[in-house]
Amino acid sequence: MRALHTADWHIGQTLNGWSREAEHEVFLGAVADILEAEEIDLLLVAGDVFDNTNPSGESQRLLYRALAEFKRRRPKLTVVISGGNHDPALRLEAPGDLIEAFDIHTIGTVRRKAGEIDLDAHLVPVPGAHGAPAAYVLAIPFLRAADLTGISFSADAQDRSIIEAARRFHAELTDAAAARVGDLPLIATGHLHCAGGIESEGAERRILIGGAHAVPPDIFPERLDYVALGHLHGPQNLAGGRLRYAGSCFPLSASEIRYRHGVTILDIDGRTITSTQRDIPWPAPVQRIPETGVTDLAGLEAALADIEAGIVPDLVPDLRPLVYVELVAEDAPAVVLGKAEALLREAPVRPAGLRIHRPETRAADDAAPAAVPLSETDPETLFGAAFEAQNGFAPEARHLAAFRDALGEV
Numbered sequence: 001m002r003a004l005h006t007a008d009w010h011i012g013q014t015l016n017g018w019s020r021e022a023e024h025e026v027f028l029g030a031v032a033d034i035l036e037a038e039e040i041d042l043l044l045v046a047g048d049v050f051d052n053t054n055p056s057g058e059s060q061r062l063l064y065r066a067l068a069e070f071k072r073r074r075p076k077l078t079v080v081i082s083g084g085n086h087d088p089a090l091r092l093e094a095p096g097d098l099i100e101a102f103d104i105h106t107i108g109t110v111r112r113k114a115g116e117i118d119l120d121a122h123l124v125p126v127p128g129a130h131g132a133p134a135a136y137v138l139a140i141p142f143l144r145a146a147d148l149t150g151i152s153f154s155a156d157a158q159d160r161s162i163i164e165a166a167r168r169f170h171a172e173l174t175d176a177a178a179a180r181v182g183d184l185p186l187i188a189t190g191h192l193h194c195a196g197g198i199e200s201e202g203a204e205r206r207i208l209i210g211g212a213h214a215v216p217p218d219i220f221p222e223r224l225d226y227v228a229l230g231h232l233h234g235p236q237n238l239a240g241g242r243l244r245y246a247g248s249c250f251p252l253s254a255s256e257i258r259y260r261h262g263v264t265i266l267d268i269d270g271r272t273i274t275s276t277q278r279d280i281p282w283p284a285p286v287q288r289i290p291e292t293g294v295t296d297l298a299g300l301e302a303a304l305a306d307i308e309a310g311i312v313p314d315l316v317p318d319l320r321p322l323v324y325v326e327l328v329a330e331d332a333p334a335v336v337l338g339k340a341e342a343l344l345r346e347a348p349v350r351p352a353g354l355r356i357h358r359p360e361t362r363a364a365d366d367a368a369p370a371a372v373p374l375s376e377t378d379p380e381t382l383f384g385a386a387f388e389a390q391n392g393f394a395p396e397a398r399h400l401a402a403f404r405d406a407l408g409e410v
């Protein structure tokens, strides 16, 4: 049996106002191709299917259209989608009764019955060649504080207490599942920050079950043969590969440019599960100009000319390269900004970010100004220096007035 583990699609995401929808279509098309070519039986989506809790009609249609295509390509495919912190948990479950008829299961929330976790709502059988279950998925969505019992809210004990509550939750659910599944493979999903994982800035919100930042990998009991994780956007193994983050679909922020994006293919041989990362090319380039450091307007113009020369003639605008520009201000920042924006408007790119830096001071020539003790300065002088460092010009009367206003010295 073969499974495909993916997560963090963030359908509906925009970058500096640019829609990623066309990119999602290309990515989901690539997933459909892999499902068919690799003869996948089980698709696991470990949360953050959507980018926000109020996905547009377009975003929802994109998801359901992709699921329909997956089933056309692999009619016997079982799909398990568990919710992430970005997902609308209940909306994800809303079509559940209908799409279950197509072997598509959505688990957005933790279900309880008379206080106990409702195992039936979380345990999904995966039929083998003859229809009988050949493996089980224990679908666990992003956990909210209310999903865990016995959390202490005293400030110093809280993190410890949340980790212990999460450990109890996983132990209780896994024990119940183990009693049901016998010796068949048991795969869990999860959407949280597991300690030791590498974070990317920006796209993942730094939150997890009621404020604790990370849980240790050993909260997942050994009986779980594989844990398909979502939340961290860089693909990575934990606990020797028994736990794995599949990573996001393509770069969702500048910090994800360095990641290998793709999906994870699982070969399930009895309870031995081996994973292989399958790269998926980015649907559109996402790049920094320049690759490192800063450039000037001439450098920007040259880089944009290179991009234009390398672009296919009929490229749809929604698949144009997304660029993050780091410019040095050779002139007044506002002038440089205006010129840069004009260059970017003319080029076949989607500007994702534009930052203007002050020129480096020539450290060899100018000695650093001597530090002034706080007792010999005042708030307004410090504000003035900070303002100038940030903006490249001294504060004007209106800025100083706003500062005094903020201090309460009207």
Ligand SMILES: [Mn+2]
Pocket (backbone or CB within 6 Å): 008, 010, 048, 084, 086, 203, 204, 231, 232
């Ligand atoms: Mn995410």
